[in-house]
Amino acid sequence: MTSNQPPSTRFETLFSPLQVGSMTVPNRICETTNGIGASASGGFLDERFIEHHVAKARGGAGWIGSETWILNSPLPPQAPDEFNTGVAALRYGLYQMPEFIETVGRFCDEVHKANSVAVFQLTHLNFAMAASPVPVADPYDWIPHELDDQMIEFIINTYADAAQQAKSAGADGVEIHCAHETLPHSFLSPAMNKRSDRWGGDARARIAFVAEVLERVRNRVGDSLAVGIRVNGEESRQGGYDNMEMREMTYHLGETGLLDFLNVDVGHCWGDHSYVPPSYHGHAQYRDVGKAARTDLDKSIAVLFTGRINDPVLAEELLQDGYCDLVGMTRAGIADPDFPNKAKQGRMIEIRRCIGCNRCIGDAVHSKTPDMVRRPMCSVNPVVGNELKWKAEYTPAENPQHVVVVGGGAAGLEAARIASLRGHRVTLLEQNKQLGGQLYIASRAPGRDAFEDQIYYQENQLQRQGVDVQLGARADFEAVKALRPDALIVASGSIPRVPAEVEGIDLPHVVQGWDVLQSAVTTGERVAVISQEDYFETPNVAEFLAQQGKQVEVFHKWTQVGADIDRYSISTVLGRLEQYAVKMHPNLRLRAIKPERLEFVSAHTGRHYSFDGFDSVVLVYGSTPDSSLYDEFKKDGSIEKLYLVGSAWVPRRIAEATQHGAHVAMEI
Ligand SMILES: Cc1cc2nc3c(=O)[nH]c(=O)nc-3n(C[C@H](O)[C@H](O)[C@H](O)COP(=O)(O)O)c2cc1C
Numbered sequence: 001m002t003s004n005q006p007p008s009t010r011f012e013t014l015f016s017p018l019q020v021g022s023m024t025v026p027n028r029i030c031e032t033t034n035g036i037g038a039s040a041s042g043g044f045l046d047e048r049f050i051e052h053h054v055a056k057a058r059g060g061a062g063w064i065g066s067e068t069w070i071l072n073s074p075l076p077p078q079a080p081d082e083f084n085t086g087v088a089a090l091r092y093g094l095y096q097m098p099e100f101i102e103t104v105g106r107f108c109d110e111v112h113k114a115n116s117v118a119v120f121q122l123t124h125l126n127f128a129m130a131a132s133p134v135p136v137a138d139p140y141d142w143i144p145h146e147l148d149d150q151m152i153e154f155i156i157n158t159y160a161d162a163a164q165q166a167k168s169a170g171a172d173g174v175e176i177h178c179a180h181e182t183l184p185h186s187f188l189s190p191a192m193n194k195r196s197d198r199w200g201g202d203a204r205a206r207i208a209f210v211a212e213v214l215e216r217v218r219n220r221v222g223d224s225l226a227v228g229i230r231v232n233g234e235e236s237r238q239g240g241y242d243n244m245e246m247r248e249m250t251y252h253l254g255e256t257g258l259l260d261f262l263n264v265d266v267g268h269c270w271g272d273h274s275y276v277p278p279s280y281h282g283h284a285q286y287r288d289v290g291k292a293a294r295t296d297l298d299k300s301i302a303v304l305f306t307g308r309i310n311d312p313v314l315a316e317e318l319l320q321d322g323y324c325d326l327v328g329m330t331r332a333g334i335a336d337p338d339f340p341n342k343a344k345q346g347r348m349i350e351i352r353r354c355i356g357c358n359r360c361i362g363d364a365v366h367s368k369t370p371d372m373v374r375r376p377m378c379s380v381n382p383v384v385g386n387e388l389k390w391k392a393e394y395t396p397a398e399n400p401q402h403v404v405v406v407g408g409g410a411a412g413l414e415a416a417r418i419a420s421l422r423g424h425r426v427t428l429l430e431q432n433k434q435l436g437g438q439l440y441i442a443s444r445a446p447g448r449d450a451f452e453d454q455i456y457y458q459e460n461q462l463q464r465q466g467v468d469v470q471l472g473a474r475a476d477f478e479a480v481k482a483l484r485p486d487a488l489i490v491a492s493g494s495i496p497r498v499p500a501e502v503e504g505i506d507l508p509h510v511v512q513g514w515d516v517l518q519s520a521v522t523t524g525e526r527v528a529v530i531s532q533e534d535y536f537e538t539p540n541v542a543e544f545l546a547q548q549g550k551q552v553e554v555f556h557k558w559t560q561v562g563a564d565i566d567r568y569s570i571s572t573v574l575g576r577l578e579q580y581a582v583k584m585h586p587n588l589r590l591r592a593i594k595p596e597r598l599e600f601v602s603a604h605t606g607r608h609y610s611f612d613g614f615d616s617v618v619l620v621y622g623s624t625p626d627s628s629l630y631d632e633f634k635k636d637g638s639i640e641k642l643y644l645v646g647s648a649w650v651p652r653r654i655a656e657a658t659q660h661g662a663h664v665a666m667e668i
């Protein structure tokens, strides 16, 4: 990023304050609500929660949306717990508890001390109860309970109660969540609202529920809080509203005079387009919905637009070009809570960008870990979920030493960065001509180039911090020993797994997916991708080949390719394969490769199947740790401070590798 302009004038609008109803937002950068699960005490706004979300205020974001409040519902007695807890949200009904409100007060104080505003999102989900008995979305297989007037009255009052509680705790604003999978959304949606009473009808009639909620909230809190709504700018579902219809609805909602802000995004919770857009999507791809709202609404109503904006320069452009008045930069703040201050100070190159991997939302929503144990995760920011550990343990090294790191993948890079930040002299040896390891391999796949941002960030940081980075470096036992390290961190990564049990695995037309992505091998026209992994690697390899015009068929070990991919990304990923007519064969495990055919066994029945006519066989079998250097030094015993990190220990994902590298570097 280069510019001769002084930093303060480059972001003239981004860092200018905005009056939104009764609250003055000190700048235009918003942490929109994100239920990352930062609380370690069942949804109370405890120290970890404060450290996580307030870090963004301290880092310069003007608006802190933290995590959504799930409001009470008129559930029948003994309704199952799952409806009561909610996912990626603060627990059902907590807002009624004085102990909770006390923690909210402490949180608001901390946000205010950092000169930001605290806005709480108030939510009723619609999967159990909705305007009409219509499934929330195709992937859901149950019909929600249709609300009667008494229930509706109960629910409307909960918004007013919660707003009052928020106000009493010191909040600056409340946002009625009317987007995504929420109950107000079910009233706004023509696909979901089939009512013929006063709550249903045409676009204007369908706003009745939201208008009534706003009225009731205003009656309770008056103008003392900024009040707004979050809406989905267009409903990507059959029979749903398009942006024109949403414009009509928001125009009429604006006319009520009850709104201070409109927070608009695009997408739903189950795929393409997703409101947590993965790396495949363009930055601010749906910015036009912001502009439409900005055009339609009275200027006294602030428009907040969100959707894969991770760059302050883009944020400034969106503001200057009239797309919005406030910019949601939520994952940008998870990846680097200090990015606003860095931008303000002209330290653009130091910003660690969100790479759009969706690990954060995936873990928040799909986690099977009990939420008292679960930690939020970010692939690039090791502090996320470990805030208290960092607060307690991150200190300059008492006794600066020479630390040698072998391997420049996610774990090695982060180990080198943190060790050097703490004052150690660091040498990093990487055998390849470029840094990144598996980050680099992943970045070769279509739609994953954002992964390179993390490599650039690390490269720049290591250079600025004076780390001696040696590329194409030999890092065998003798070479490393010659460097006389006080501490050695072996981050030598992993190598693609070769399934030795498969007959014919050595045939010349059998290649590895990693080599395909790096264009280190060529394949024929008809390619079989054999998949033994459940995340992004298989679809990435298949799409890479399909984009070259190859005929690709994927044979997957289990029920669905990409089964571990989060619900916000999966439709995009599989949709791209569908677009290239990639053929899927689930539940098959490879037994033998013959020159003319492939033999499989069913994952369920043990029956045998064979397929023929493939020119190439591409293996995606995960990887095997390469800890040989560590093993040698361990045996030798000459280096006391010896560590094995990342995939060289256990091949997992970027977040685990990043955290492992960081934590080891904190220990030295
Ligand atoms: C972990 C996580 C949890 C989220 N939870 C909510 C939520 O509870 N309510 C909501 O309206 N949006 C939620 N979102 C969506 C964000 O508010 C935001 O719209 C989305 O991340 C896209 O913006 P970004 O590209 O700036 O991250 C969540 C996002 C993340 C990453």
Ligand code: SF4
Pocket: 331, 332, 334, 335, 353, 354, 355, 356, 357, 358, 359, 360, 361, 377, 378, 379, 380, 381
């Ligand atoms: S986990 Fe991935 S998507 Fe989420 S903030 Fe971190 S880099 Fe961005």
